[in-house]
Amino acid sequence: ELKVEQNPLFLSMQEGKNYTIYCNYSTTSDRLYWYRQDPGKSLESLFVLLSNGAVKQEGRLMASLDTKARLSTLHITAAVHDLSATYFCAVDKGSGSRLTFGEGTQLTVNP
């Protein structure tokens, strides 16, 4: 059974600070996804990482994938309040297969 674990589950940080969210998964996969969810809303796709060493950046967020360590990171640079949300990582086993999600990291950025 594929398991996906995120840490931390809750993160409160000040504006302007940097931090990293970690996502570990239990079985071999080269495909990892990051989503953002605002309260009461749907999931918004942020990044898809499809190979070992993949790195994607969008604004203050940067995601990377290490398939050998079965680890992905989501790095936040100089956080701003607008980044407050819950961030989920998810893994699948190939094209068309289900997504298995982590528990989510609830990020709060304080002024």
Added chain:
Amino acid sequence: EPEVTQTPSHQVTQMGQEVILRCVPISNHLYFYWYRQILGQKVEFLVSFYNNEISEKSEIFDDQFSVERPDGSNFTLKIRSTKLEDSAMYFCATPRASTDTQYFGPGTRLTVL
């Protein structure tokens, strides 16, 4: 631009009643997925549907659940006899053309009383 829309946005029902949740694609899709998210918890896979057949289902997707594509466009999730623990957000998802990224619809909030 969303790939799918969902109706209703909120459904309130009594325990034991049947509910039908609908997913309407913006354009032709072969793959559809249903997920649910109990309030404050992670997103859980229910079932995937490819080319008008179930391709994969989870242990959550028991005999109380069914999926259909009744008219070739809408994609429905039916819960035959709702339980209190079925209260959750239900999301439909589909991959955008030429990518494997699943894009999620706005969701239906199901409340079972």
